[in-house]
Amino acid sequence: MRPIYVTPAIVLRTRPFGESDKIVSFLTEDFGKVTGIAKGAMRSRKRFVNSLESFALVNLRFQDRPQNDLAFILTAELLVGYRQLSTSLERMSHAAYLVEITDGLISEREENLAVYRHLRDSLRYLEEHGTSLRFLTSFELKLLRLVGYQPVLDNCKRCRKDCNEVSCQWYFSLIDGGILCDTCAGSRRETLPLGTRAVEVLTALQAEADALPVSLSLPFSVIKEMRAVTQRFVQFHMDREIKSAAFLHQFSSAYSGAN
Numbered sequence: 669m670r671p672i673y674v675t676p677a678i679v680l681r682t683r684p685f686g687e688s689d690k691i692v693s694f695l696t697e698d699f700g701k702v703t704g705i706a707k708g709a710m711r712s713r714k715r716f717v718n719s720l721e722s723f724a725l726v727n728l729r730f731q732d733r734p735q736n737d738l739a740f741i742l743t744a745e746l747l748v749g750y751r752q753l754s755t756s757l758e759r760m761s762h763a764a765y766l767v768e769i770t771d772g773l774i775s776e777r778e779e780n781l782a783v784y785r786h787l788r789d790s791l792r793y794l795e796e797h798g799t800s801l802r803f804l805t806s807f808e809l810k811l812l813r814l815v816g817y818q819p820v821l822d823n824c825k826r827c828r829k830d831c832n833e834v835s836c837q838w839y840f841s842l843i844d845g846g847i848l849c850d851t852c853a854g855s856r857r858e859t860l861p862l863g864t865r866a867v868e869v870l871t872a873l874q875a876e877a878d879a880l881p882v883s884l885s886l887p888f889s890v891i892k893e894m895r896a897v898t899q900r901f902v903q904f905h906m907d908r909e910i911k912s913a914a915f916l917h918q919f920s921s922a923y924s925g926a927n
């Protein structure tokens with residue numbers, strides 16, 4: 669008999685399959701991303717009591733199926749439902765974004781306990797403390813590091829120039845995965861402007877500096893530059909549109925410069 673695996677897991681996404689089944693992707697603690705078929709999930713609520721909702725933390729039992737990429741989902745017992753997240757459109761939009769970009773940056777069955785913990789702890793934080801620009805951007809930077817795409821922010825990725833001039837203009841190169849000075853950026857495609865202040869704040873967030881205030885009071889121009897860089901860089905590595913990004917912009921006070 670094929671073994672049954674049991675692991676804590678976060679629901680990443682679900683879609684209906686046929687009349688009564690669902691295909692569900694989970695980020696598990698022990699096996700990385702697991703996608704499987706939950707037979708009868710559309711009709712029978714017994715084995716999946718409220719447990720296949722977005723962001724839910726569950727105790728998952730599954731089996732692999734021979735010659736099939738989809739696992740067989742036996743049961744998913746709800747551990748934490750994150751009910752607060754669905755009470756505000758802003759929180760929900762942020763949670764959907766965190767889950768979608770995590771899903772987009774990891775591959776099936778690639779074990780990464782740190783990524784699992786990062787998403788689990790971040791959803792809990794979001795539920796307890798609400799949204800903030802600092803939190804959102806820190807989440808992206810840490811996720812990028814954990815999956816091996818940490819951007820270089822302390823000096824020019826090509827010539828290593830370290831710029832201390834206040835007025836220095838940087839560019840973030842998606843292809844190079846780091847900032848470029850004025851000279852090096854000249855001939856590169858896919859670059860985004862990034863002023864000195866935005867570079868400083870991103871560097872501090874990446875270093876998880878405790879000295880930074882929880883609420884960042886920054887000019888909207890700086891916020892816009894920072895958000896454009898981290899989001900576009902994540903999208904570059906996902907190699908597809910981030911569907912929840914429009915939702916996030918619509919409901920996020922971060923984009924009004926409020927936090």
Ligand SMILES: [Zn+2]
Nearest residue numbers: 824827849852
């Ligand atoms: Zn340079």
